Amino acid sequence: MDILIRPLEKGDIDTCLRIENENFSMPWSGESFEAACDLDYCHYLVAVCDGEVVSLAGYRESYGEADIDNVFTDRKYQGRGIATRVLQKLIDEGTATGITAFTLEVRVSNEPAIHVYEKLGFKSVGIRPRFYEKPVEDANIMWLYISQ
Numbered sequence: 001m002d003i004l005i006r007p008l009e010k011g012d013i014d015t016c017l018r019i020e021n022e023n024f025s026m027p028w029s030g031e032s033f034e035a036a037c038d039l040d041y042c043h044y045l046v047a048v049c050d051g052e053v054v055s056l057a058g059y060r061e062s063y064g065e066a067d068i069d070n071v072f073t074d075r076k077y078q079g080r081g082i083a084t085r086v087l088q089k090l091i092d093e094g095t096a097t098g099i100t101a102f103t104l105e106v107r108v109s110n111e112p113a114i115h116v117y118e119k120l121g122f123k124s125v126g127i128r129p130r131f132y133e134k135p136v137e138d139a140n141i142m143w144l145y146i147s148q
């Protein structure tokens with residue numbers, strides 16, 4: 001399977017909205033994806049497979065730390081290592097620009113996502129009770145520190 005990983009572009013937004021709506025109870029809006037393309041402290045990558053965007057991961061940077069706030073893979077393409085590859089490239093590129101730590105929240109029941117994050121070196125540092133809505137659920141707070 002050939003996969004191209006490249007920056008998110010505005011032309012990807014319709015596909016991202018479809019995948020987002022299929023995967024999340026509180027999906028991002030088109031404006032959120034537009035901002036992800038436009039803002040200079042945002043860095044979002046997509047994986048393209050068979051000519052279609054199938055996966056996305058990205059972060060907002062602040063003071064040398066990156067908050068990863070969206071990760072998904074189209075259901076048809078899940079379980080093929082794609083999110084792992086997109087996230088690894090995101091971390092490598094962020095590290096190359098001087099980012100020293102990455103963080104994210106994930107639903108405590110989201111075992112596939114937690115597995116991917118742990119595989120990439122993220123460690124759980126605590127639980128934020130009732131962080132999520134629809135349904136209400138605790139968040140696992142994870143961090144990855146890059147050794148200098």
Ligand SMILES: CC(C)(COP(=O)(O)OP(=O)(O)OC[C@H]1O[C@@H](n2cnc3c(N)ncnc32)[C@H](O)[C@@H]1OP(=O)(O)O)[C@@H](O)C(=O)NCCC(=O)NCCS
Binds near residue numbers: 082106116
């Ligand atoms: C989480 C998500 C992004 C992973 O994408 P993906 O492209 O399928 O990820 P990968 O194929 O790289 O890795 C999936 C891993 O989870 C593992 N996995 C699958 N189901 C699992 C389960 N129930 N428990 C534990 N691990 C599981 C797979 O075996 C694989 O690990 P491996 O490579 O060591 O075998 C995808 O499932 C998704 O889009 N989910 C819905 C949106 C979401 O939850 N996003 C994250 C929000 S924090």
